[in-house]
Amino acid sequence: MDPQITQSGPEIWTIIAILGVGTFLIRFSFLGLVGRRGLPAWALRYLRYTPVAVLPGLIAPMVLWPEATGGAPDPARLLAAAVTMAIGVLTKSLLFAVAGGAATLYTALYLV
Structure with a gap:
């Protein structure tokens, strides 16, 4: 015991x-x-890349090994991540990217 x-x-x-x-x-x-x-210019230059380095590390596990599926990859979440990335790159708008990804995720979960 x-x-x-x-x-x-x-x-x-x-x-x-x-x-x-x-x-x-x-x-x-x-x-x-x-x-x-x-701060020195070199430190400020490196600090600009902090969100780009941290966010993928936070989001990738939720996309690739979601708790909702017991850790198995889910096509709906992979599709939503791809759509979010595409909208973000094309529009450079965080709001549109998040809204498009959320709409894709809920639509894909509803259809599957």
């Missing part, structure tokens, strides 16, 4: 408070201490 570890209410709130202070200090080290100074 696995022993269960139980914490009381004050212990849990203490842990939450300590973790909250820790994450605040990590963020403050970047935003509070360096926030008033200008």
Whole structure:
């Protein structure tokens, strides 16, 4: 049998408070201490690519291994991702891309 570890209410709130202070200090080290100074041009150039690097890593697992299908690839989600990408590239509009992808996903799920 696995022993269960139980914490009381004050212990849990203490842990939450300590973790909250820790994450605040990590963020403050970047935003509070360096926030008033200008960043070098090379750093700003690299920071422009952050969303392009992070978003595919967040979205790809939801498209390729969705929880709704038990981790199996789903044609409806693959089609919606392709349509979203195409609309985004053609129109350069996030709103149109998301709306077109959502409409494609719900239509494909309804038809399949």
